[in-house]
Amino acid sequence: MFRIYQVFFLWLLGVLCAMGLFLGVFVYFKDIKESEQIAHEKLHTLFEVVDISLLEGSFDTRFLKDLQRRSGVGVVIFDKDNQQIHYSQKNLTEISLNFQDKPQFTPLKLNDQAYLSLTQSTIIDGRNYDIGVFLPYTHKINQGFWIDFLVLFGVFLSLGVCLVLVLKRHIQNELGKIAMYLQKLGKKDFKKSLRPPLVFKEFAEISERIGKLGLWLQKQEKISKKRSKKLHLKYLQSTSIIAALSHEFKNPLAVISGYCEMILNPKAKELDSKNLERFLSKIYAQSQRLNQLLERLNLAVRLDNDLLQLETSSFDLSVLTEEITISLQARYPEKKITLTLKNTPIQADRVLIENVIINLVENALKYSKSKVAISVKKGRFEVCDDGCGIAEGQVGLVTKKFYRLQENYSQNSLGLGLFIVKYILKLHHSELEIKSTLGKGSCFSFKLPSV
Known part of the structure; x- marks a missing residue:
């Protein structure tokens, strides 16, 4: 060629x-x-x-x-x-x-x-x-004439050869720059740009288009890195959730399996009705725990894929809060709960708002040292605890899916609670507000319009 x-x-x-x-x-x-x-x-x-x-x-x-x-x-x-x-x-x-x-x-x-x-x-x-x-x-x-013509032709031919040699030098120089720049693009080195040549307009146009190609490749490289980071994060999250599910399901299943073996043991005939009832209650409690974990995971998936539809109704937010607090107080008798409630009729999906309040109050009870304060007034719900608080850099992360502040805490924890709360409030055109001071505690609140 x-x-x-x-x-x-x-x-x-x-x-x-x-x-x-x-x-x-x-x-x-x-x-x-x-x-x-x-x-x-x-x-x-x-x-x-x-x-x-x-x-x-x-x-x-x-x-x-x-x-x-x-x-x-x-x-x-x-x-x-x-x-x-x-x-x-x-x-x-x-x-x-x-x-x-x-x-x-x-x-x-x-x-x-x-x-x-x-x-x-x-x-x-x-x-x-x-x-x-x-x-x-x-x-x-x-x-x-022919002698003069041949001499003149030789002069023009010599000038043409000189011109070709000069053009050859410029062309090789420009092609060398383009080839070097393309090699750098192949190595994903986007630091230097391609300077447009001053002699040939065609090479200037080629350089401009290759420069645009370099910018596009640089942009695509950034997008690719972002996607790789997201894929890596999703991989880590999926690994984390599988480990969390394995851990969360392992304990209840071990309890259920252990009590079932005791009941099915030939010597179980010697068990009195009181112990048998206690074993069955433990099995039931662990099965309920598994059910709650699965329901929470299912709810997170439905929210994440916009598969949930609101079924609104009128109810009093303070009454719902009081009912949930009484139910949770029995599970955490060592924690003191202070209620400040005023009648607050609202129009919302009662089941989903109940899930929001349960998540927020139960988190407060889990992480508090001794007391939890709950208030409902003028359509605003707020729950505060005296726990260890959240670092400023982590406040924006606690609502992410599968994010957990304390990895060693395993009780009903998949890192989905606040993620679910955030999405449910978003469906109600509201948002979760978080105020936290490290070492002193946290406050979680949201506001819904009163009817």
Whole structure:
């Protein structure tokens, strides 16, 4: 395959050769045309000389031969009235000529000699004559012209070669820059940009497009890195949730399996009804725990995929809060709960808002040291604890799916509680507000419009 400068060189050489050939042919035919014109003028001049000689009566055969010797032009005169022929060269009379009243220039050939003839019928002093003038005609190529042409062609060819070499250097330089930049793009090195060339507009356009390609690739690389980070994060989250599910399901299943083995043991017949009831209660409690974990996971999936629809109704937020608090107090008897409730009728999905309050109150009871304060007034719900609090950099992360502040806390914890709360409140056009001081405690609140 040819390189660009080689193609350009061949093209330039071809153009120069074509121009030289065209110029040579053009000048050749022009030279022939000029030679014919000079011959016509010479013949016409000699015709006038013969015409004047006839008029003066001073011509004879000797005069015509002397004229041919001096000018190289042959002459034939037909005296039509006296039926006489006068000539400077006898064989010229053998040529078949066509005489007319107007001058006729005719190329002829006699004994391998080319002639250009001028023939005309004329009347001189009342007598009719047919006059023929013959000029030996051979077009000679102007050797001086061809020498000048070849020298000039050599100069132009040398200049063309120099131009090609200069262009070759520039082209190789620009192509080298483009190739180097493309290699860097291949290695994902986007630090340096491609400077546009100053000589060739085409290379400037190519450089501009490659520069845009580099910017696009750089943007795609950033997007790819972000996607890779997201995929890695999702992988870590999926690994974490699988581990969490395994851990959360393992304990209840172990308890259920252990009590079932005890009941099914042949010696279980010796168990009294009181112990049997206690074992069954433990199995039921653990099965409920598993059910809650699965329901919470299912709810998170439905919220994340926008598969949940609100079923709104009117109810009092303070009454619902009180019912939930009484239920949870029994599970955490060691924690003190302070309630500040005012009637707050709202229009919302009772089941989902109940899930929100259960999550927030139960989290407060889990992480508090001793007491929890709950207040409901003017459509605003707030729960505060005196726990260890949340670091400022983690406040925005606690509502992420599968995020857990304390990895060692395993009781009903999949890192989905606040994620579910956030989505349910979003469906109700509200948002979760978090205020926390590390070492002092946290407050979680939201507001719903009162009816």
